[in-house]
Amino acid sequence: MGHARRKREESAAELPALYALTHDGLERVAADEITQDLHGEVKKTARGLVVFRLSQIDESVLSLRTTEDVFLLAWGSDTLTYRAADLDLFRQWTARKPDWPALFRWHHQIRPLRRGKPTFHLVCQMQGEHGYRRVDAEEAFRAGLRHVLPAGWYEVDENAWLEIWLTIHGKTAVCGVRLSDRTMRHRTYKQEHIAASLRPTVAAAMVRLAGIAPGMTVLDPMCGAGTILAEALTLARQRKGGAPVRLLGGDIDPHAVFVSTQNLGRMGPVGLARWDARSLPLADASVDRLLCNPPFGKQLASVEEILPLYTALAREWNRVLKPGGRAVLLVMEHQALSMALSPFRWTTVRRLALRVLGQPCTLSVWHKPLEESTLPPPAIA
Incomplete structure (x- = not known):
């Protein structure tokens, strides 16, 4: 038994590491999903990034909901100098560090070529101030790949079979082979859209933080x-x-309501209605979990309208949420939200700082107290 276990551990050690790109602020939520759902080992988190290992690599890695994309790790560094000397490192690391044939084999197992000629696409992303341009980084990246890609593969601008990415964020850079496609971040169920629609990965994080269990009513x-x-x-x-x-x-x-009906009608039973959230047609204490992304101040005529709106919403949320229930709320004006909820003695059990639609906002988890009880709020699953 001990020998078999060692063999499994040795086999896992030979697997390439992976990394996930996340919405800024959701790194810990994505890490929790990787650990709990895939039984992975998280090795490192940084802004917008989670590096991890799995005991086996298969299509289950594409089931992650809180990540934007997932990659096989070719190389990574968190010691960039911000100077032009980084460009030589990009070229050298790309050419020499990875076992590209092995990475390509793993990619082909997860995303086999169904038909046509092998195509590829190179992506270079850069955020932050550096002593070089993104096009300079891409040129160095391409130079490192010059003798890596097999003859007969064709470069295309979109819908490529294989993509290799270089992502630079401040002093951190990662390079890898993309396993996911656009449906990981955009989802296939979003057939209809409205302005300022919530990003699916952020919605997925809210759902995980809600701790939804069988038999619950979720609003x-x-x-x-x-x-x-x-x-x-x-x-x-x-x-x-x-x-x-x-x-x-x-x-x-x-x-x-029409758009929601179109998007959700293909997925399963959901009770949808047109209503004013300040006066819900629901019974008192009838909801176990409440999740909401109310309008930001910039979406209204003025920020001053937010506190009266949040006050009216909070009164109704408190009415329909069961004692001991949990609410997950995404707002720009967290102070106004706290003021609106303070009369009801709801407590914050988790707060995350995000940027949504270019605006700083707060994703917060709240616990409604049990009536006449001093029990502490439940831990976040």
């Missing part, structure tokens, strides 16, 4: 395009067993 009172409800429905389907989760959603905008 999104301002559902927009239905992204949060779609992610909740996906998670409920993945976690089979127990009573079904009841999903409810609505919006004051009839077009939003």
